[in-house]
Amino acid sequence: MDKKIETCSCNIIHHEIVSEVSSKMPNEETLYDLAEFFKVFGDSTRIRIMCALFEHEMCVCDIAALLNMTQSAVSHQLRVLKQARLVKPRKEGKVVYYSLDDEHIKDIFKEGLEHISEGR
Amino acid sequence: MDKKIETCSCNIIHHEIVSEVSSKMPNEETLYDLAEFFKVFGDSTRIRIMCALFEHEMCVCDIAALLNMTQSAVSHQLRVLKQARLVKPRKEGKVVYYSLDDEHIKDIFKEGLEHISEGR
DNA sequence: ATAATATATGAACAAATATTCATATGTTCA
DNA sequence: TGAACATATGAATATTTGTTCATATATTAT
Numbered sequence: 001m002d003k004k005i006e007t008c009s010c011n012i013i014h015h016e017i018v019s020e021v022s023s024k025m026p027n028e029e030t031l032y033d034l035a036e037f038f039k040v041f042g043d044s045t046r047i048r049i050m051c052a053l054f055e056h057e058m059c060v061c062d063i064a065a066l067l068n069m070t071q072s073a074v075s076h077q078l079r080v081l082k083q084a085r086l087v088k089p090r091k092e093g094k095v096v097y098y099s100l101d102d103e104h105i106k107d108i109f110k111e112g113l114e115h116i117s118e119g120r
Numbered sequence: 121m122d123k124k125i126e127t128c129s130c131n132i133i134h135h136e137i138v139s140e141v142s143s144k145m146p147n148e149e150t151l152y153d154l155a156e157f158f159k160v161f162g163d164s165t166r167i168r169i170m171c172a173l174f175e176h177e178m179c180v181c182d183i184a185a186l187l188n189m190t191q192s193a194v195s196h197q198l199r200v201l202k203q204a205r206l207v208k209p210r211k212e213g214k215v216v217y218y219s220l221d222d223e224h225i226k227d228i229f230k231e232g233l234e235h236i237s238e239g240r
Numbered sequence: 241a242t243a244a245t246a247t248a249t250g251a252a253c254a255a256a257t258a259t260t261c262a263t264a265t266g267t268t269c270a
Numbered sequence: 271t272g273a274a275c276a277t278a279t280g281a282a283t284a285t286t287t288g289t290t291c292a293t294a295t296a297t298t299a300t
Contacts, residue, residue, distance in 0.1 A: 011245080012185045013215065014178075021175045022186055031171060032164045033236045034229070039162030043258075044155040051151060055141045058134070060277060065132045066142055073259055075278055085239065094267045094276045095133065104231040109154070111224040111231070116153045119205065131275085163288075180247060193289055195248055214246045214297045 040084045041108065045077050050105055053087060057099040160204045161228065165197050170225055173207060177219040
C-alpha cells in the first residue's frame with residue numbers, strides 16, 4: 001500500500017523504482033547524522049584547522065596565529081570539531097593542545113582533493 | 121620574516137611549529153574549494169538524493185515523491201549537486217534522469233558512515 | 241497552434257551559522 | 271592572594287542557505 005504523497009505536485013512516473021529505492025534507503029536518522037557530520041567539513045576555517053593538525057598538535061593560540069583569526073573564533077570552531085569527535089584536546093597547564101581524533105579525516109580529505117583536482 | 125599577526129590577541133607560543141605548519145599548508149584557494157565541496161554533502165536533502173541515486177538513476181519527479189518534497193526544492197538541490205559535478209542529467213523527452221557522476225561519493229559516504237557508527 | 245506535463249529558475253522568507261565582543265573560567269607565577 | 275595569561279562561552283550581528291511560491295522553458299500529444 002503506497003503512502004499518499006502530498007508535497008509533490010507532479011505524477012509519479014516510475015512507481016516501481018521509487019518503492020524499490022525507498023526500501024533500500026538507510027533510515028532517516030542515519031542520513032541526517034551523515035549530513036551533520038559532513039557539515040563540519042563544509043567550512044574553510046574548520047578545514048584549515050584540520051589541515052594544520054595533520055602536521056602537528058597545536059594549541060589554540062598557535063592555530064589563531066596561523067590562520068590569522070581571533071582566539072575566540074578558533075575556539076568556537078574547535079568546539080564544533082571536538083563535538084564531532086574530529087579533534088581532541090590535551091591540557092598542559094594553561095595551554096590546551098589539539099590534535100586529530102579520527103582516522104577517517106585523511107581519507108575524506110584525499111577523496112575531496114581528488115574530486116576538486118578533476119575539475120576543469 | 122614573519123608576517124605581523126593582527127587578529128590574535130594572545131602571544132604566539134610556538135613560533136617554530138606555526139611557521140613549519142604554515143609552510144606545509146596547501147594554498148588558501150584549495151582549502152576553500154575543499155570546504156565548498158564538502159558543504160554540498162552537509163545537507164540531508166542532498167545526502168538523501170545521492171543515497172537514492174546509488175540505487176538507481178531517477179527522474180526529478182521520482183526523487184520528489186521518494187523524499188516527499190516539492191519538485192522545486194528537489195530541482196534546486198539537484199542544481200547544486202550538478203554544479204559540484206556530483207550528479208549528471210540525462211534528458212529523455214520531457215523527463216530528466218539524474219545519476220551519480222563521481223566515483224568518490226561512495227568512498228566518502230563509507231568513511232562518514234563509519235565515523236558516525238563509531239559514536240558512543 | 242494549444243493544452244498538458246516535466247523541469248528549471250528567480251525572488252522572498254525563514255532558519256541556520258560564523259564571527260565578534262564582552263566576559264567567565266581555570267592555571268601559573270610572583 | 272592577586273596579576274597575568276590561555277582558553278571557553280553566551281549574546282548579538284551579519285551572512286549564508288534551504289524551501290516555497292510563482293512563473294518560465296521545453297517537450298509531447300491532441
